[in-house]
Amino acid sequence: MRRFATPLLSAALSLSLAALAVREAVASAGVGDMYVTGDVSNTVRTYGGVSATFLGLFGAPSNSPLAIDFGTLNGRVLVGGFSGMQEFDAATGAFIKNYGPPGWAWSGVYGPNGNALIASTSTDQIIEYDVVTGAFVQVWATLPATTAPSDMAYGPNGNLYVGGYGTASVYELDPVTAAVQSAWFLPPGSRTNDIAFLNGEILVTALGTNKVFRFDSSPVHTPLGFFAGTGWGNTHGIAISPHNGHIYVVDGVSAQAHEFDPLTFVELNANVLSPAPGDKIVDIEFRPEAQVTPAPRTTWGRLKGLYR
Numbered sequence: 001m002r003r004f005a006t007p008l009l010s011a012a013l014s015l016s017l018a019a020l021a022v023r024e025a026v027a028s029a030g031v032g033d034m035y036v037t038g039d040v041s042n043t044v045r046t047y048g049g050v051s052a053t054f055l056g057l058f059g060a061p062s063n064s065p066l067a068i069d070f071g072t073l074n075g076r077v078l079v080g081g082f083s084g085m086q087e088f089d090a091a092t093g094a095f096i097k098n099y100g101p102p103g104w105a106w107s108g109v110y111g112p113n114g115n116a117l118i119a120s121t122s123t124d125q126i127i128e129y130d131v132v133t134g135a136f137v138q139v140w141a142t143l144p145a146t147t148a149p150s151d152m153a154y155g156p157n158g159n160l161y162v163g164g165y166g167t168a169s170v171y172e173l174d175p176v177t178a179a180v181q182s183a184w185f186l187p188p189g190s191r192t193n194d195i196a197f198l199n200g201e202i203l204v205t206a207l208g209t210n211k212v213f214r215f216d217s218s219p220v221h222t223p224l225g226f227f228a229g230t231g232w233g234n235t236h237g238i239a240i241s242p243h244n245g246h247i248y249v250v251d252g253v254s255a256q257a258h259e260f261d262p263l264t265f266v267e268l269n270a271n272v273l274s275p276a277p278g279d280k281i282v283d284i285e286f287r288p289e290a291q292v293t294p295a296p297r298t299t300w301g302r303l304k305g306l307y308r
Contacts, residue, residue, distance in 0.1 A: 029055045030091070031289045032242055036250060036257065037065035037079065038279040044068060044079060045277055049286055050243050052257070052272045059093035061086055067107035067151045067194070067237070067283045074131070075290055078108035078116065085118045090287065099129045100136070107151045109160065111140075112175050119149040121165065126152075126178070141178035143171060151194040151237070151283065155202070157217075163192035163204070170195065170204055170221075184221040186213055194283065196238045198247065198262055203238055205249060210235045212249060214265075229258035230270040237283030248272065252280040 029035070029046035035058060036045045044058040044065055063081030070077045070090055077090045078099075085105040087096040099108065104121040111117045116129045117140055124147045128137040141162075143149060148166030155161050155172070159181055162171045168190035172181040186192055190206035190213070197203070201224060202215045210232040214224040229235075233253030241248060246268065247260040257272040 029058060031287050033287055035068050035285050035287060036277065036281050037068050037283045038277065038281050039064040039066055039082060040280045047273055053274050059088045059095060065282065068285050069107060069109050070285060070288050071110045072288050074110065080105045080107040080119065097134045099134055100127060106149060109152050109154065119152055121148050124148065141173060150192055153195045155197055161195045163195055165191050165193065168192055182219050182221065193235065194237045196240055198240055205235050205238045207235055212238065227260060227265040229267050239284045239286055242286050248284055250281045250284045252282065255279055255281060257284055
């Protein structure tokens, strides 16, 4: 028995060490690091925010992940997908809950009241869910037919910008009332994917034309040009690095993140992620520093009212 115990124990020890290494890698990803979704592999990979070296897998999504959006006040992250919206603890990757039915829910953000606003891509709606219970609250916004909302992002002015995958459009919505503030269109066939804000410009990724289109922030959103990366064939997510201010765009065909100069828009690196994920990747986000949730001011009268 001893003759066979040594290799068996060695194998068990190797597996344990491998599992420990994965846990340590996941734990090492943190504020400022890159989180990259893969819809085919059902994964969220993490990479060093500066080094771009692989750190490990984040959480265990099961919804074919598309967009990933961090909450800046609640320590949570929303991972949208082809089969629903899932919420995870931003620090540990622990699963918290699902929002809504297991349908096409491309992206989600946390609204000013703390509730989750989820893009229901197949119904052209943005739906509000209670952040505590996950219960349906209301249809927060209804967009024109075939808009197919994709990724969403809050702009510097506080308004919510929503990509229209089906109509190559972008809608700017009031963050409280959902009233349309502006709307504009990309070239036909562009299939809007993601939105970022840089130096007063609005950058919009287009899957169909495999470009990043630039617009000014005026109400008419004047086109300012576009840029593209090496070997693009499925252009998806975009993010601005908090470390150097550079633009990072992920592409599903080249299966890489591409880095661009924020002033000249020249491609600086076509192979950012190391090792290359070898997967159809969809979105990229740098994990933001958690903010303290503001506590409402209170009075003695309010305290008495709470306990009546």
